[in-house]
Amino acid sequence: MECSSCSESLLMIDRKMVVGELIEGRELTNQLQLLIQNQKPLVEMETTVTKILQSFGNVLSILDSGEKTGDVCHSPMTTQTSSPFSDDLKSVDSNNDKRKIPAVKDRRGGYKRRKSANSWTRISPNPIEDGHAWRKYGQKEILNTSHPRNYFRCTRKFDQGCQATKQVQKTDEDPPMYQTTYMGHHTCTDNQLKPPQVILENPTSLSPNSFNFESTKSSTIISCTQDYHPIFSSFPSFKLEYDEQNHKTISMGRQLSSSEQFILSPELSLLDSSEPMTMLASSSGSDHGDVISGAYSCTTSSEKLEVDLGLGSIDDFGDVFSFGEEGFSI
DNA sequence: TGGATTTGACCGGA
DNA sequence: TCCGGTCAAATCCA
Numbered sequence: 122m123e124c125s126s127c128s129e130s131l132l133m134i135d136r137k138m139v140v141g142e143l144i145e146g147r148e149l150t151n152q153l154q155l156l157i158q159n160q161k162p163l164v165e166m167e168t169t170v171t172k173i174l175q176s177f178g179n180v181l182s183i184l185d186s187g188e189k190t191g192d193v194c195h196s197p198m199t200t201q202t203s204s205p206f207s208d209d210l211k212s213v214d215s216n217n218d219k220r221k222i223p224a225v226k227d228r229r230g231g232y233k234r235r236k237s238a239n240s241w242t243r244i245s246p247n248p249i250e251d252g253h254a255w256r257k258y259g260q261k262e263i264l265n266t267s268h269p270r271n272y273f274r275c276t277r278k279f280d281q282g283c284q285a286t287k288q289v290q291k292t293d294e295d296p297p298m299y300q301t302t303y304m305g306h307h308t309c310t311d312n313q314l315k316p317p318q319v320i321l322e323n324p325t326s327l328s329p330n331s332f333n334f335e336s337t338k339s340s341t342i343i344s345c346t347q348d349y350h351p352i353f354s355s356f357p358s359f360k361l362e363y364d365e366q367n368h369k370t371i372s373m374g375r376q377l378s379s380s381e382q383f384i385l386s387p388e389l390s391l392l393d394s395s396e397p398m399t400m401l402a403s404s405s406g407s408d409h410g411d412v413i414s415g416a417y418s419c420t421t422s423s424e425k426l427e428v429d430l431g432l433g434s435i436d437d438f439g440d441v442f443s444f445g446e447e448g449f450s451i
Numbered sequence: 452t453g454g455a456t457t458t459g460a461c462c463g464g465a
Numbered sequence: 466t467c468c469g470g471t472c473a474a475a476t477c478c479a
Binding site for chain 1: 467
């Protein structure tokens with residue numbers, strides 16, 4: 122649970138610093154764009170790129186320290202505490218009857234329910250094959266639904282402490298859809314595919330909370346309705362389609378300027394290119410502060426600045442900026 | 452035989 | 466008090 126006083130103080134103290142750094146980053150990016158357009162010397166561009174990276178680095182540092190500070194007041198979100206009573210159940214096996222009622226009342230379930238923070242939902246006509254190995258640990262009949270909800274955890278939960286879980290709910294729609302809700306991050310190392318990437322040239326303008334992904338056999342569509350924000354007012358909304366056959370990016374809706382265009386990697390198709398899909402990101406907490414460094418990778422060249430954002434880490438992005446139900450706010 | 456699945460019970464939160 | 470998330474013994478299966 123997030124401590125409201127900590128969140129407020131964090132916002133008060135760091136908000137201005139973060140906003141300032143982001144504004145500077147945007148201005149530097151604009152400068153870089155001009156340098157490129159005017160074909161200025163490489164040295165000038167590199168200097169600007171260095172400043173941009175420094176600015177983003179400052180933002181990350183501020184947010185990172187904020188996370189750590191906030192952790193003091195956060196209750197651990199996860200947690201499965203192993204049941205202290207499990208040993209009491211060992212003796213039950215002495216009875217030959219199968220699936221019998223234990224002699225001593227079963228007290229398993231000594232756990233702390235995780236909050237719904239840091240979760241996102243995908244809906245598809247078929248169960249999603251996301252490249253991770255999952256182990257089913259429960260099934261539950263849910264009120265007002267005709268199909269049970271299935272609960273899965275990462276198979277690496279115990280050997281690597283991976284806390285990722287997902288819930289799969291078959292809907293009553295016609296045709297039936299599978300709503301898969303992912304919770305937590307995969308921290309396991311040998312159990313995941315390389316996340317697909319979106320390479321963008323104006324990273325500060327994105328709110329993953331507003332993304333909508335649609336994928337078909339021939340194309341992947343990402344639409345984004347950017348919540349209004351003074352800083353991002355120049356980048357309200359867009360829709361892009363990546364044509365995987367022709368490897369072209371088609372922008373739809375408002376014409377994007379050169380600095381706003383997104384370059385979609387073909388790897389995006391790893392998501393689930395065979396079926397329509399929507400993806401909604403949400404996060405109401407900031408309990409995970411250990412993923413910031415993994416959420417971004419920045420590379421620079423003389424011609425463009427690329428900031429890779431793994432789609433699989435969109436919630437990570439949310440961690441950094443605390444995306445909530447109300448949208449992106451800094 | 453070991454890993455995966457099933458399923459009833461337990462527990463926390465609303 | 467009810468609902469939903471998780472546990473863990475029992476069971477299944479390759």
